[in-house]
Amino acid sequence: MSADTQTRRATDTAERPRRRRFSMAYISVAVAALFSVPLLGVVLNVFREGQGNWPHLVSTVLPDYVMNSLALMLGVGAGVVIGGTGTAWLVVMCRFPGRRLFEWMLVLPLAIPAYVVAYAYTDLLQHAGPVQTLLRDLTGLGPRDYWFPNIRSTGGAILVFSAVLYPYVYLLARTAFLQQSVCALEVGRTLGRTPWGAFTSIALPLARPAIVTGMALALMETLADFGTVAHFGVPTFTTGIYRTWYSMGDRVAAAQLASVLLAFVFALLMLEQWSRLRARFHETSGRWQEIKPYALRGWRAWGAAVFCAGPLVIGFIAPVAMLLWMAAIGGHDPLTGRYLELTANSTTLAGITAVLAVVLALFLAYVARIERSRLAAAANRVAAVGYAIPGSVIAVGILIPVATLDNAIDSFFRNTFGFGVGLIFTGGIAALVFAYLVRFLAVSFNTVQASLGKVTTHMDDVARSLGHGPLSTALKVHIPVISGGLLTAGLIVFVDVFKELPATLIMRPFDFDTLAVQAYNLAKDERLTQAATPSLIIVACGLLPVFLLSRQIMASRPGARQRTKAQAQAADTGAPVLPAGS
Numbered sequence: 255m256s257a258d259t260q261t262r263r264a265t266d267t268a269e270r271p272r273r274r275r276f277s278m279a280y281i282s283v284a285v286a287a288l289f290s291v292p293l294l295g296v297v298l299n300v301f302r303e304g305q306g307n308w309p310h311l312v313s314t315v316l317p318d319y320v321m322n323s324l325a326l327m328l329g330v331g332a333g334v335v336i337g338g339t340g341t342a343w344l345v346v347m348c349r350f351p352g353r354r355l356f357e358w359m360l361v362l363p364l365a366i367p368a369y370v371v372a373y374a375y376t377d378l379l380q381h382a383g384p385v386q387t388l389l390r391d392l393t394g395l396g397p398r399d400y401w402f403p404n405i406r407s408t409g410g411a412i413l414v415f416s417a418v419l420y421p422y423v424y425l426l427a428r429t430a431f432l433q434q435s436v437c438a439l440e441v442g443r444t445l446g447r448t449p450w451g452a453f454t455s456i457a458l459p460l461a462r463p464a465i466v467t468g469m470a471l472a473l474m475e476t477l478a479d480f481g482t483v484a485h486f487g488v489p490t491f492t493t494g495i496y497r498t499w500y501s502m503g504d505r506v507a508a509a510q511l512a513s514v515l516l517a518f519v520f521a522l523l524m525l526e527q528w529s530r531l532r533a534r535f536h537e538t539s540g541r542w543q544e545i546k547p548y549a550l551r552g553w554r555a556w557g558a559a560v561f562c563a564g565p566l567v568i569g570f571i572a573p574v575a576m577l578l579w580m581a582a583i584g585g586h587d588p589l590t591g592r593y594l595e596l597t598a599n600s601t602t603l604a605g606i607t608a609v610l611a612v613v614l615a616l617f618l619a620y621v622a623r624i625e626r627s628r629l630a631a632a633a634n635r636v637a638a639v640g641y642a643i644p645g646s647v648i649a650v651g652i653l654i655p656v657a658t659l660d661n662a663i664d665s666f667f668r669n670t671f672g673f674g675v676g677l678i679f680t681g682g683i684a685a686l687v688f689a690y691l692v693r694f695l696a697v698s699f700n701t702v703q704a705s706l707g708k709v710t711t712h713m714d715d716v717a718r719s720l721g722h723g724p725l726s727t728a729l730k731v732h733i734p735v736i737s738g739g740l741l742t743a744g745l746i747v748f749v750d751v752f753k754e755l756p757a758t759l760i761m762r763p764f765d766f767d768t769l770a771v772q773a774y775n776l777a778k779d780e781r782l783t784q785a786a787t788p789s790l791i792i793v794a795c796g797l798l799p800v801f802l803l804s805r806q807i808m809a810s811r812p813g814a815r816q817r818t819k820a821q822a823q824a825a826d827t828g829a830p831v832l833p834a835g836s
Contacts (some may be wrong), residue, residue: 282335286633298446299509305508318489333416334472337565338423346431349547350555356562356709361421363569365796367753368418369481374573377782379405406486415476417569424470430461454573470522478644480756491515497647512647577786584783600768604751607690608744615698619706641696645757648689656685660669689757694750700762705739746799753792
């Protein structure tokens, strides 16, 4: 064999993995293009001529949608920032009764959807509910002798959203406070700053990007909500899109409303990006130093406990207790055939979506890892943008092009073969699962990418030196190492799909309901006690990832590994070790 032939074969062998990686990058671009279809479906229909309903909507209901959305954003933004930031600072920097318990329990409201909390508080606070009934019994007042705040209002919606969504700010702010330099806080104290002064002038500005990011996530969830605002009678863009699509049958007007809602969402994204780009904070010390909590005494200690208990009680304990009571006095039997069918439908949709989301997220994250190109990074950003898009907007953006495709296929078969095939995509669950993937792929992708980031690249080099290609390395090295992260990603997507409502209402096949749809339909008919049964099943499933997240919070405390080693050494030597924070 000539030297030229050997050189050419060696070159081909070296170029083959590169060509394979490029083809994988192109596949990731194709996935991103597919996931951009809903957004394009909305944008391309904005300027189409519809049924003439858009001028009527602009002159009648659009101002209400805008004003109510702005009011919700302002109220919920203030609520989640105060609740999330205040509780995060207290559990990180202060010592008070119940601090360690609050540290992980403050995440629990993430397990319960906002519309479920709305159903519980409506039954609790309505005229015939237990609160007003007890008030009349104690005071002897008649039904018209007193004033009581109406929970089914914009203010009630702000309260519910703030109590359920503050954990977004709590989680990010807590992480930011834990990662701050203790030296900066100590210098502030030596310069005469009080604990409150150190918080407002040092810790809070340093944590501002994380707080703004958490607030943006909470506001995006607020704009995307349908069940809460529909139950409380607050007209917003999501309720308008649903009514325009179903009551008016005008898909163009629905797309135009969706485009205005997208403007609000992208404004929030720009705010979050601006906050992160402006952040230039660095830790200059490589030594770890445990934060020494400030011991609160007397009324301050109990005030901190009450402040932390407030959002937890409002956002989780009270609604769950109310749902249990409602289910006990008039709920449905969850073991009937109807509820077994609803549970099977929800589980099927959530399971299929979770598996596909993990597979797609692993593929996109792994391609970005081995490719390290701007093309793959850009594809991942496009594919993950769906989490910022409300489910109602995604539903409209998918149904318009998919329904057009379905009708075209059916017309082709009728004209060519003399029979129709019906609605292939919109008549089943395929389009609905795709909508879920567009909405929640970012959740899975971020979790999988974070898990892959913890795997050293030296393992890739060793596998490559042993003759393993990218696929073999992924199957034999990366997937076994990050199996816990993959399971967590799948579980989070499973629960998110389990409680998703707007896209399911719009896109579900005929005579195909889920637990979320069942809870909404019962609440819409004012059958709140019966709605408690599907709501409790949804909450029970939502607790699974929250418990995992709580364990991660406890393990993420700086020095946890050091304390674990010290405790292990003490166990071997018999020396006592004080618990952390004592």
